[in-house]
Amino acid sequence: MKPVILSIIFIIMSFTNTFTQHVAVKTEHKPIIDGVLEDLWSGATKFESFKQIEPDILAEPTVKTEGYFFYDTENIYMAMKLYQKKNTIRSNRGKKDSDLISEGDFVTFAIDPMNNGNTAYFFTINASNALIDGTIAEDGKLTTEWDGIFYSGVNISEDFWSVEIQIPLNSISFQDKEVQDWGIIFNRYYAQNQERITSRLVDIHNPFRLTNLDKVIDLAGLKKSQNFRFLPYLYSTNESNFLSQSPIYKGKTGGEIIYTPSSSMLILATVNPDYAQIETDKAIINVSDLPTEYPEKRPFFTASSDFYPGAAVNTRNIIDIKAGLKIRQFGELLKYDITGILDYDENKWFLSNIKLSDNITYLAEIIGGFKNHKLRNDYNITSHIHGWFYDKRLSIYDWFGTINNTARNKNEFETVNAIKWKSRFLDAGIWTHYRSKYYNPNVVGWNYLSNLFIYKLWLNYSIINETGFFRIHTFGITVNYNDLTSPRGNVYTTYDLVSDNIFHLSDYLGNWSLRLTFTPKSDQKFRHRKVNNFPTHQIFEDEISRFVLIGEAANSFEMEIQSDYSKNLGVKLNYNNRKVRQSNSDNLETEVYRKVGSSSIIKYSLAFINIAGSPYQNKFEQIIHRLQIEYNINDKLNIRAIIQPNISKLPNENEYENIIQAYNLTVSWEYLPGSFLYFVYNKYKNSEQTALQSQAVLENNQSFILKFNKSFSF
Template sequence: MHLILKTVFAITILLLAIFVKGQELDSISRKKLNITKISDAPKIDGVLDDLAWQNAAIAKDFVERNPTNGRPIPDSLRTEVKVVYDDLGIYFGATMYDPEPDKILKELTERDGIGNDDFFFILLNGYNDRQQSLQFIVTAAGVQYDAKMTNGNEDSSWNGVWYSAVKINADSWVAELFIPYSEVRFPKKDIQTWGLQIEREFRRTRSRYSWNFVDNTKGAFSTYDGEIHGIQNIETPTRLSFQPYVSTYLNSYDGESEFVFNGGMDLKYGINDAFTLDMVLIPDFGQTKFDNAVLNLSAFEVQYAEQRPFFTEGTELFNKGNLFYSRRIGGYPTGYPDLGENEEITEFPARVDLINAFKISGRTEKNLGIGIFNAITEKTYAKIYDSQSLQSRKSVVEPLANYNVLVLDQRFGDNNSISFVNTNTLREGDFRDANASGVYFDLTNKAKTWNYWGNLEGSWVMNGKTKFGTEGSIAAAKISGEHRYQASIFFRTKDYNIDDLGYTGQTNYINYYAYYGYRYLQPKGFLNNLNLNFNFNYNRRLEPDLFNNFVFNFNSSFTTKKFFGFGGGFESTIFENYDIYEPRVHGRHVKVPAYYDPWVWISTDFRKKFALESTVDWYKYDQHGRGKLYFEFEPRYRISDKWKLYYFSNATFSDKEQGYVSRDESNIYFGERDRNTLENTLESQYIFNDKMALSLAFRHYYTEVTYDKYFTLEENGDLTPDENYTTNHNATYNSWNIDLRFSWWFAPGSQLSLLYRNSMESYDEISRMSFRENFDYLFDQPQLNSFSVRVSYFLDYNRMKNWFKKRPQIEENTTKSSYREYKSMAYRRNG
């Protein structure tokens, strides 16, 4: 272990030395736009006839980014973007010429969705550090999309409150936007310099044009922005907003009904221009999307995606290092009661209730990002019944608990950072506590040709005694040109455990990884792009040392000039594997024969009304009759610009797979099983307009497992047939969910949603039921039927304070129309 740490440390020092020595002058040209301040705000209506636009600075001379990188935009598609600002925010007025405006693609979607659309794109970076920007998009159908982009990685969970309008004209289409300062982070300075990138998507040819040239041969897209100059002495408004909500639920389950009424509020406060406090008071997450439940036969828990908005929005700092898995907060209880001889559990909670949570995040003028997250969950009980005494009692299965995350992220240069992350879990009483800390670096040379990164983490679990574990990694990658390479080392010790506020997964191994990739940088022949890559993974167990596996992987993808995508690959372990996890006992392993896995996939042109994606993947093992076939089929049909249908189906047929089933004091038992899984998903959306939508989501997951024979695991990893083990492990599992949702964004940041939900699941210890028998059994199970209404309303302090101002006196000769215009102007300027 000490040798591993010394090796990783030496490699880290070497890479840092290479990085420092290899810093080259930044040769990337950055366009500059000097904008002016206005006194009268333009009306956001998609018509650029306001006085404010007359002398505005204009961004023009766009350059193609995809597919032909570097080619000037055709004159027929010339794009001109006017930019101005005032004390409330920044305004954009874009005119995008089109010789055939009647063919502009404008599919309606829900907010934060882009379909078959032309769109206008803004990337704003208040710190001008080329690392984290805010993304604002409006489609030709008027739909808003926003996200945070960090080093080229997009997080669309963030939702801002901003204003836009579009209009299609005889020779162009226009997008007009107002972005309040309350949505942008920037340092407190008299004179501001912001990063700016502007793009236009011309969907008919799937071409993307950018204002500042983006060199696709190297680096991340977000590092190629230009600059805004001229913003100075702005009097920023108070950044304070409230999001009160009320919700009601009528739930029916297993013959019993209940009516629930909730009310609460989210609060957002700008501590200063750079830091923001987000707080949820009396949370309600009853309308979050259902989880895609599965029957889990693996050695590790299933990691489900976070669906709760508070835990997905504005969390990019807290996701540094992957120490934070927010599903731990308000998740399944961590304790289990001790039962007496005649006791049984009559009620066990499925989750722990969240009392409140807050997060503070921002970045200083010196580019130090600071994030603080805290949440408190309430004490939770299980109910226990004694059949002899006929008495009931409660037992604590989760005490009052506090969860805390601290992040420090220092950025420097164009695309470099060093970060520290700490997570801490404190539980009341004798329940276990935990702490984890990590240090991370991510460096890219100024030429944007090489990237270096690594980490070192430690975990402490306190439960009577303290267990300490570590993980670390070091990596380097060539990120430019047609030929690209990567090499890395990663290790994790057996006592590493971040499961109290993170997700651990596999432990006690070291991984050596190498990669080579080749890609087209410009269209060639009949192809728009081509990507080939070769991957090598070599894994060993650390304690005691043991070969785990060696995996070779090849991937390919091609896109033609008619936007038909296809590709495939091949993977093989080549040698027999030693699986160190499936036995679920430290120090043991099971031998797994080598496998060969070819696959192919296709993806048709998504501009068409009908599009299709499909994959076929086949595993063949060096063992008679053992294999797995996976098939995925995903058609979609756009009935109109308002109505679309999506269907997703995948099937897995696995024969003679071998897996853990049980153990006793002396033996570990495995079973040979056939497992068939079928998943069907249907989604449909009808979009009334850019504010109102009706959506349907249906999912049925079915799997059956049939065991043919059982084995005892030997010390050398062999499996010996065991005819004495006869426990039944056959199973059939179903998960069924239907969500029918109506959403109405009736005001900026404000939403009304109506949801009908139907869900059920079944588990039976038999297999190979007929189709009818399976569904009869499923529909005999208790069903949840729920109807809920939730209304949230966005309240901005700057708008609220005007409610209490005295209405101005109107002269007798003032017309009603001019007063309406006065009120309209006040509304525009105050958000």
């Protein structure tokens, strides 16, 4: 089950918008967090009105589930008792936040300690006591970048399994009140029947939102016992370059201090933070005009994963950090994040996001990024206004962004406007996106294709049969009206026809998804950047370069299929034959996995593209293999190995061939919550050859990395 499947547990539906209140019980005795529900839990606040979300919405679950909550002055405690036969339990060990953890039986606890619908924390635990944690935004978007310190235990009996979790208040933000109410929800995935079960049902037409959580009320006397957390690290590496025969030994130290002056504010300071590459990035095939973008994984930035949505700020542009300071505040309506950074090139970076929202009718935010160079300043500022109507089925929003283009000494602009209707059965909307001629905020934002106007309409209708072979069948049509912003009048239109299906093969094979997309021939165009032989009136310009528009009228087809990832054997496949600059192409991405017991998984993936060539596109072929083997000794000690060869061919360029081989071995041990020991081996070899030149090795190196960090609270 992939991250999107994990998110589905939060698509929670019902017939009412009123929440249920549960009086919080305070305990004088701490439970032993081992998964065994001792008698102490019988006095806790109890949740037992669970309903199905899937496959049969509003139906009674086929298995019984119970949830429990209580607290003391410095901790909250939650537990679940999950009835099912021992031989039906499926779970996988895995490194914290791994997709593997949610591929089987698991539970999720979610809490909103601010009780304002802005941000919630979630904690997912499977039957092997493997863990995922993260945050949920006001619109239900789930991210796993946030990492907290908490304790969990699992116990498996013949007729049920049980989970306990202890969350220290030092790990989270909560209200500055003597007596307070929190939002809470319990969720369960029962893999045997593919049932998603929840303690809280919301509007059946809308995705999950934080304002509809149940409430635990009258929590009194909460406090943080420790206001400081210190995370120092030691890092040592031995790098060997086999071409120069010059080994390099490096050592580095640094760390972070987290200070919480109040229950709702956090100040994070870092000096020489550790951003060591632990695992090899998954290679991506990219034949667009823009460079490949990889996701952010560095802790100093992922601490703000609930801020900076979309393309407003790209922290991957900030490379080597000397020092940084971050301030975050959560209020009832207002929350903000302000971050300042000094890098080793003496550039100063400032990032900020300020949100004001009741999460029922409106959201307003301002997002900004600023870079102070030695010779100039760059910035981008984006505003966002969002309104909801008809119980959030209808939404209207506007984005407006501006950047300074120092090369042209002027400001450039971007606007996004949309009106959308989304219910359980109908998803429809109108969306416009305007980017001025030279708008590209890639200094502190993401790379963009500028000089573009898009007008998009879509309509998707779903037929739902909760217990049939076809569980969900969605028909969709999308119309894209495209033009340049300067000059206007270069219109072309594209259409997408979509059939999206989720079907139930059997209890043994589970639920599979199949998506088919057909793009019929129309007057679509692409940007060709070799313009020397074209008349002046056909030449346009954007932030990248000059270009001409060339027609590419052709039919195209795409198929995506994915098996049930809770099973021991599965596959994912994506194929499309979209043309690339008038060239025929075949683009295939596939992954096959095999789970060996609860401790191991083997994954093999293949990405392949073959471009036949055209007057506007050279012949091109690229093949990327990736073999990943993971062995999880227990829920804290993990071994992962990756082998990733990549072959690129340009037959037009003297049969040019580029071969990149990457190898990675990582051993990680979380010997205490929040404290890790890593051993990493990386090997990288890059070579090329042509019909006129034998293979030449450009890079050939390896490194051994030892990393140690320890979390201290005081």
